[in-house]
Amino acid sequence: MSETLLEAEGLHSFYGSSHILHGIDFVVRRGETIGLMGRNGMGKTTLIRSMLGHVRPRHGRVAVRGKTMTGSAPYLIARKGIAYVPEGRGIFPNLSVRENLLMAAKPGIDGRRDWTYERVLETFPRLGERLTNGGGQLSGGEQQMLTIGRALMTNPDVLILDEATEGLAPLIAKEIWYIVRQIRATGIATIVIDKNHAAVTSISDRNVILVKGKVAFEGSSAELRAQPELLHKHLGAG
């Protein structure tokens, strides 16, 4: 079985006295694409934030490449090859597109420099047309592309996309999905959180559905499609 890159075991996380995650087990192996699903407020973002050191779990363990890193600072976890594209984007509005990309550049954990500035521009031709524009002058879709481009410039082994197509026009969302497919094909493991379940299951190897901070389903896209009642019950879809 491929190397485990990111792992949560029995995670319990809280915001103040609100108990949000109730003993979650979650694993990301090299090269796999995981759809993380669930209705609003079920704990998807909290699970990601708990694994990445933004929220300190009260119980349980987080391991990165087999090493326990529960509650480690986010930058230490990022340094281990985990890139996070949060909901709502994270670019520097006063810097140009070129500067936004170049300042993110770093080799991967094993020294890989697969994702160069040139390659990111090939993947996102729209950004190439906007190199001198400020990040804040871009459209929502372009900002999202820049955020993903910045994450790729870090040469990650795991890329986490939290609602990457949220609020985008359908054609732009389609472009983002096309790019996610290309990224997947390069062997980067990806966690995709998105409300478009059909799009998620069309690219994911495995899917995890959260209900009230617990894993309610885990299985392949074929298994999930074979149980449409699950989609209806847990996601309100179909």
Ligand SMILES: Nc1ncnc2c1ncn2[C@@H]1O[C@H](COP(=O)(O)OP(=O)(O)OP(=O)(O)O)[C@@H](O)[C@H]1O
């Ligand atoms: N910073 C916070 N402080 C207090 N409660 C929070 C905070 N962030 C999230 N919550 C609550 O934790 C619960 C889980 O939120 P979370 O964002 O993890 O859900 P989600 O499944 O990602 O849903 P969404 O799609 O709405 O982001 C929700 O009830 C939410 O209101």
